[in-house]
Amino acid sequence: MADEVVYGVHASLEVLENNQTINKVYLSASLAKNRAQQIRQMADELKVVVQDVDSKRLDELTAHGNHQGIAVSIAAYEYVPVDDILTKINGHDPFLVILDEIEDPHNLGSILRTADAAGVDGIIIPKRRAVQLTQIVAKVSTGAIEHVPVARVTNINNTIDELKQRGFWIFGTDMQGQDYTQWDARGSIAIVIGNEGRGISAQTKKKVDQMLTIPMAGHVQSLNASVAAALLIYQAFNSRRLKK
Template sequence: MKQKPNDEQDNKTEFISGRHPVLEALEGERPINKIFLQKGIQPSFAAKIEKLAKQKKIIISRVPKNRLDELTKHQNHQGVLLTIAAYQYATLSEILKRSAQQETAPFLLILDNIEDPHNLGSIMRTADAAGVTGIIIPQRHAVQLTATVAKTSTGAIEHVPVARVNNLVQTVKQLKKENFWVFGTDMTGQDYRKWNAQGAVALIIGNEGKGISPLLKAQCDQLLTIPMIGHVQSLNASVAAGLLIYQGFTSRGN
């Protein structure tokens, strides 16, 4: 959940905590306002943070652990936190342009009202590992890019562009006009292990409880299913996304 503004943060900044997410942010392009480093933290890690901060001329404030606990609402901050400019969303055209520059067929993820920030963060982590071109999310009724998403993504949020759109159905129609094949998930779909994701593709991952909305499902060129033989006939959204993303990754010859 996005933290409320206080004396250290306003509506144009976010908190990032945790060693790996902080290091990824320091190596990224977004402006960083300030670093909070726990007093008495491991010297080798402190030296790494100090070196990066000096290169970017960022102020470091050494604070006791209870101050970091307070700023992070008692999350596991691992002794470091920074305030950074709020996440900037890409446009769909920017994502497609990025793919053209890389001379690879685009592989997009469309997230239909994912609500759990931990699911979004985990999906971003897998997307980055598998070379997904970009992610599309709706502006309403879905989790946005927050500090929790950033931490769960372990830095992937700095590398995977995310576009917000007003209407997912209209966005899918636009993609189909640009020769994308659109795939979704459904219990009656084809075994995902037979999915060939070569070419320009968009994969839709549905809401944690409701799945893909009927109007969006109607736009899919093909539906995929993950076979299950156990007693529980459903998977966590990020787990299902991970299986599908890597099938797409493998079938594209990676």
């Protein structure tokens, strides 16, 4: 698999602290000297090559992203089987997030960041017609990509059926449904977040046990997918934390 490039100070530090498949670190003179010294020391401990480059080279490596003077080349991000996610859960009921054809890497990165903060056990995405784990996702996640396992499946609906057989309750989002603030999210749960424009697909809606809605009083009756996901994930987090 092709290498990925993670860039920016926080995302790069997270990779250096947690990822053992680093191929090379690229530094430019625009990075603060004290930070560059820290990076070099970490790379030396990991026996990773550090290459000094100019800002133009970093612009090329990061497709003109906000690299802040550093980029890290790593092996492409690995996905894990759903079974692996579930077998590593100890002492609490599983909490999963299923993304139904999310296309924007910024949304996926933001959802990963929220999922890490709220203790989500794993995220499930489809192999096709959806964004995958990329350098943009890694950058937006500010390191959460290293901590939240992501499973990539061929068929979301088949995966939902398998989760139901394991005792999961599946929740989705819709304009018509229970007020999400009343959601009791205890037990083994998975919340489905739909596509940015189309929402949850018709076939997947048929699999959902309960629909949740986020009340809105404004003129625009929809929220960005990552914002909606954050509200729902934290409602589940608080429900599970406060109602034990």
